[in-house]
């Protein structure tokens with residue numbers, strides 16, 4: 178039988194999405210250039226814009242090991258790094274990003290901190306410090322601690338309070354958290370000033386924040402336009418487009434780029450052009466994708482007309498801060514704290530309504546299922562990531578009970594392709610189509626509008 | 628007369644069924660023995676022989692299973708999950724939950740009243756819930772895998788397997804032998820551990836009665852008994868629990884062919 182050769186990477190449907198990889202390469206190149214020019218460099222976690230903008234305003238070039246992990250996985254070059262970290266004693270159940278990064282750091286160290294020639298994307302240079310963040314998971318605390326020891330560089334950890342859905346509504350709770358975060362940020366500024374021997378550039382920080390909010394506003398509008406039927410963009414577009422808004426939103430080039438993204442998506446909406454030509458089913462994806470096999474999503478689009486209209490909540494920008502909340506704030510650190518806190522808690526009212534905890538990774542999907550007229554959810558439990566996994570079954574049950582929207586569970590990993598069985602995943606998907614058909618009928622009977 | 632055939636080419640066994648509009652005419656099953664294509668071809672010939680037919684007389688052939696790609700054209704290929712659902716619906720229409728225990732995986736499928744897949748969970752990462760662990764432990768114990776069911780029914784005191792993992796199960800079985808545990812107690816203990824594993828998958832989709840069991844695991848009365856105890860439901864067994872997939876393959880192929888005809892005539 179003539180088997181069609183499967184593509185591992187996705188073709189993406191938006192022209193801008195095809196171009197977005199440039200920003201990942203730009204970050205890597207900028208850090209290497211900074212080292213050559215004697216400017217400071219740091220490795221930072223995804224920290225939802227809490228500390229990165231501050232560091233950049235102080236002239237630090239940043240690169241993000243999580244993004245580097247995705248890059249290595251997508252180009253199928255992560256395995257040697259994974260093996261190398263495992264041979265150093267890290268278990269295969271540890272976060273794939275962490276293992277890729279630790280394996281890479283060990284190679285870097287053993288090469289006297291000269292980037293090994295074969296490094297993906299030119300590699301990450303030795304940092305002057307590490308910017309860690311306590312949000313989301315436990316692996317992130319230990320990962321950067323270990324990294325600091327490998328490379329003998331200081332680690333600064335920004336705590337990020339994540340409030341339970343009931344606690345969020347306790348009087349004074351939110352404001353206490355914000356004050357705590359502002360204090361954390363002040364301490365971070367002092368740390369940077371000491372380390373770099375220079376003063377904080379407050380005007381520069383405000384300018385950067387202004388650009389960040391403008392970029393994010395465009396990204397948010399793009400998200401809203403994806404509610405249109407047929408959807409003008411799909412998950413594989415988003416996973417490329419997220420690089421500028423997640424890692425470089427305060428960059429003028431990213432802002433200009435996002436204007437183009439907005440224009441391209443708007444054109445498709447205005448002209449009723451779907452991302453995939455025959456959209457039959459609208460799905461959401463939670464949470465972290467199999468970076469090594471994104472072609473899978475092209476395959477299910479082609480086979481079944483499945484458009485993934487929303488995905489990976491954690492990588493999206495939040496709705497803009499309300500004017501009321503911004504009014505009268507003159508301290509940029511407070512604005513940052515409020516915005517990052519808002520990212521993790523904007524769905525608190527939905528969490529309260531559905532009595533669900535934690536707010537992150539759960540409640541947003543319960544909001545979006547109606548807005549995006551979703552027929553089904555694909556869950557991707559990861560053996561190596563608890564935060565993006567332990568909530569999935571709960572969301573799955575709620576979706577089914579409240580909205581008659583079924584879920585498909587396909588196990589895998591973000592980086593480690595050894596635990597993703599594509600054939601089995603496609604077979605499960607084939608059967609899931611009739612499950613979605615059946616639930617469409619059920620929703621109709623129950624008067625649910627989609 | 629119009630004849631149909633269904634093939635379910637699994638990792639260990641190839642199964643064929645021949646049907647006409649009145650029902651099932653013949654079944655056949657044979658081992659894969661490392662050659663999917665040959666096993667598929669031969670099992671079909673055997674099934675056709677049983678009802679005195681030639682392959683040219685077949686109007687529609689449906690195929691499913693891991694090795695479906697090796698079935699010669701023109702065969703309509705379909706996913707195992709949907710075929711299992713259609714097959715059990717044909718055999719036992721009152722069934723709303725199906726537990727299929729194959730060599731490589733265990734699946735729990737929830738069915739609509741029309742035999743469609745309403746929900747499904749699959750255990751394909753851990754061998755403890757699938758038939759392959761039986762093969763492994765049978766080898767360790769030096770017994771035939773087909774004798775395990777009856778042996779286990781003789782046990783009054785199943786040993787406890789502490790780890791829900793097939794790799795550890797093998798080591799544990801060896802330790803129990805060294806401790807002079809009775810073979811039937813070891814086998815019953817293994818069935819119990821498998822039943823816990825499969826039961827925990829089944830819980831994820833909230834079982835609805837009636838519940839049936841198919842696949843190789845359904846031919847093991849010891850495992851079926853443990854499973855009934857674990858999930859607290861009576862388990863219905865179709866007369867030929869190995870053939871639900873092949874029957875479903877016929878039915879799904881017919882659905883597809885009829886749909887295509889309908890589209891062409893419109």
Ligand code: SF4
Nearest residue numbers: 272313314316562564
């Ligand atoms: S949240 Fe998951 S993927 Fe992200 S760092 Fe933690 S374990 Fe890794």
